[in-house]
Amino acid sequence: MASLRKIFSTCSLQMIAVDSSMVCTSMLYTLTKYYTRSQVRQPVMSGLDWVERKLTNRNSCYNMFRMTPTVFYWLHDTLVEQYVLKSSRKSTSIEALGMFLWMVGAPQSVRQAEDKFERSLGTVHNMFFKVLNCS
Numbered sequence: 123m124a125s126l127r128k129i130f131s132t133c134s135l136q137m138i139a140v141d142s143s144m145v146c147t148s149m150l151y152t153l154t155k156y157y158t159r160s161q162v163r164q165p166v167m168s169g170l171d172w173v174e175r176k177l178t179n180r181n182s183c184y185n186m187f188r189m190t191p192t193v194f195y196w197l198h199d200t201l202v203e204q205y206v207l208k209s210s211r212k213s214t215s216i217e218a219l220g221m222f223l224w225m226v227g228a229p230q231s232v233r234q235a236e237d238k239f240e241r242s243l244g245t246v247h248n249m250f251f252k253v254l255n256c257s
């Protein structure tokens with residue numbers, strides 16, 4: 123009986139050691155994931171500002187979006203009114219449409235859009251498919 127207690131206590135100590143190492147590993151993973159992230163970018167010009175600046179110049183608008191500002195605003199209004207394109211708290215519908223047209227017109231990659239509009243890859247992806255799914 124005494125040897126059984128000794129084996130049980132040894133096993134318990136080993137389990138505690140394994141559990142504590144798993145807890146430490148989990149804590150280290152959490153700290154690494156959430157506390158070593160890069161700082162939030164502060165863009166010189168927001169994506170919406172860039173789109174609006176391009177919309178003020180007819181040639182620049184055509185070069186970036188492959189349409190005139192009049193057609194851009196008509197398309198935007200149509201998508202908003204009939205196909206439920208909405209602004210979100212992260213971006214406006216005008217910025218989403220501008221990003222979409224810029225990406226498909228050139229063509230540009232998602233990583234290039236991330237750099238140009240200074241948004242995360244997830245936000246760029248969501249904005250692109252929000253406009254794409256309106257059709």
